[in-house]
Amino acid sequence: xxxxxxxxxxxxxxxxxxxxxxxxxxxxxxxxxxxxxxxxxxxxxxxxxxxxxxxxxxxxxxxxxxxxxxxxxxxxxxxxxxxxxxxxxxxxxxxxxxxxxxxxxxxxxxxxxxxxxxxxxxxxxx
Numbered sequence: 001x002x003x004x005x006x007x008x009x010x011x012x013x014x015x016x017x018x019x020x021x022x023x024x025x026x027x028x029x030x031x032x033x034x035x036x037x038x039x040x041x042x043x044x045x046x047x048x049x050x051x052x053x054x055x056x057x058x059x060x061x062x063x064x065x066x067x068x069x070x071x072x073x074x075x076x077x078x079x080x081x082x083x084x085x086x087x088x089x090x091x092x093x094x095x096x097x098x099x100x101x102x103x104x105x106x107x108x109x110x111x112x113x114x115x116x117x118x119x120x121x122x123x124x125x126x
Contacts, residue, residue, distance in 0.1 A: 016086050022080070035099065
């Protein structure tokens with residue numbers, strides 16, 4: 001049974017940092033991708049970062065490039081999202097998702113992902 005569990009969300013002041021974790025289990029594929037998405041109230045779910053196990057590459061959407069870093073601890077089956085220079089526009093529920101098809105390629109299209117975590121709230125406010 002595939003499971004993804006996010007943690008690390010919370011309230012942070014503008015300019016601050018948070019690190020989100022996504023612990024995944026239930027699959028042992030050679031090729032897969034783990035993506036981070038977020039959804040703010042009244043907005044569509046947005047893909048923001050992705051790690052591809054196929055070639056260990058990482059991808060970011062323009063809105064977070066240079067501020068967020070995705071990484072993986074293979075021994076712990078955990079993907080992290082380090083978020084710096086946070087601003088109120090980053091406030092959203094953050095989800096991680098596993099893409100077990102597509103030969104591990106990263107895409108920022110939510111319906112291309114097969115399994116999702118429950119989400120963790122990030123609020124950036126003074």
